[in-house]
Amino acid sequence: MKIFLSSDMAGTAGVVDWEQCRPGQTDYELYRGLLRDEVNAAIDGVVTAAGGEPEILVNDSHGRMANLRPERLHGDASYLSGRHKPFYMMQGLDDSFDGVFFVSYHGSMSGTPATLSHTYNPLAIAEVRLNGAVTGESGINALVALGHGVPVLLITGDQTTAAELRPFCPDARAAVVKKSISRFAAESLHPHRACALIERTAREAVEALAAGAIGLPAIALPATLSVRMRNPDIAEMACWLERVEPDAEDATVVHLRDSDPIRLYRTFITLVLLTRGIAE
Numbered sequence: 001m002k003i004f005l006s007s008d009m010a011g012t013a014g015v016v017d018w019e020q021c022r023p024g025q026t027d028y029e030l031y032r033g034l035l036r037d038e039v040n041a042a043i044d045g046v047v048t049a050a051g052g053e054p055e056i057l058v059n060d061s062h063g064r065m066a067n068l069r070p071e072r073l074h075g076d077a078s079y080l081s082g083r084h085k086p087f088y089m090m091q092g093l094d095d096s097f098d099g100v101f102f103v104s105y106h107g108s109m110s111g112t113p114a115t116l117s118h119t120y121n122p123l124a125i126a127e128v129r130l131n132g133a134v135t136g137e138s139g140i141n142a143l144v145a146l147g148h149g150v151p152v153l154l155i156t157g158d159q160t161t162a163a164e165l166r167p168f169c170p171d172a173r174a175a176v177v178k179k180s181i182s183r184f185a186a187e188s189l190h191p192h193r194a195c196a197l198i199e200r201t202a203r204e205a206v207e208a209l210a211a212g213a214i215g216l217p218a219i220a221l222p223a224t225l226s227v228r229m230r231n232p233d234i235a236e237m238a239c240w241l242e243r244v245e246p247d248a249e250d251a252t253v254v255h256l257r258d259s260d261p262i263r264l265y266r267t268f269i270t271l272v273l274l275t276r277g278i279a280e
């Protein structure tokens with residue numbers, strides 16, 4: 001059993017503020033510990049379900065992408081950390097993996113208020129749709145899983161995060177560890193209960209995979225990512241890229257269309273990195 005685990009931070013039980021997720025801030029050490037416990041709970045679920053010695057790769061995907069401590073990871077997991085990764089939140093995934101976990105993910109800014117909601121860069125991006133349906137980072141990242149033929153097994157975070165993944169990965173199991181009240185408030189499970197829920201759900205997800213009950217992401221190809229940028233300047237800049245077209249009516253919207261889901265994801269990442277130049 002070989003599992004790819006992409007960890008964000010905003011979806012951890014108890015986390016409700018950016019300050020809790022920023023290195024150097026008073027509470028960061030506490031909350032990175034809670035994130036680590038959730039990552040380890042997911043790994044424990046794999047170990048219990050799969051037996052033997054599963055191979056786990058943890059790709060740190062939040063902020064400067066060095067929030068965990070390698071020596072504290074369970075399951076002798078490998079740790080992919082640091083910045084400027086060409087495949088960003090999905091760096092390290094390839095065809096050899098059996099499943100993908102999204103741990104401590106968060107919702108987008110569309111729909112119900114979600115704690116710390118954003119999609120890659122909140123200063124540049126207001127909303128993303130995948131084949132017409134609103135998507136968070138999870139649905140966008142599922143493109144890479146689809147491209148490699150690897151199913152998404154698990155997502156953890158608040159209730160909006162779980163709901164957002166469902167249209168794209170209907171078989172993925174969700175561990176909902178908090179209920180978002182607003183962008184900066186949530187009712188969280190106690191960390192002990194959150195970890196127990198994540199461990200149990202991860203175990204069930206691996207068992208469901210073994211039973212043949214989890215399919216590949218259900219994303220029709222060619223796929224279209226429609227991105228509403230924060231303003232027309234950013235949208236215009238996005239159109240400098242190949243395979244990015246302006247919307248016919250809305251000057252803030254651009255469309256990325258591709259039959260290759262991995263190339264589509266790369267175009268999106270290039271858009272994120274390019275527009276940082278004028279969005280920050």
Ligand SMILES: [Zn+2]
Binds near residue numbers: 106120
């Ligand atoms: Zn994120």
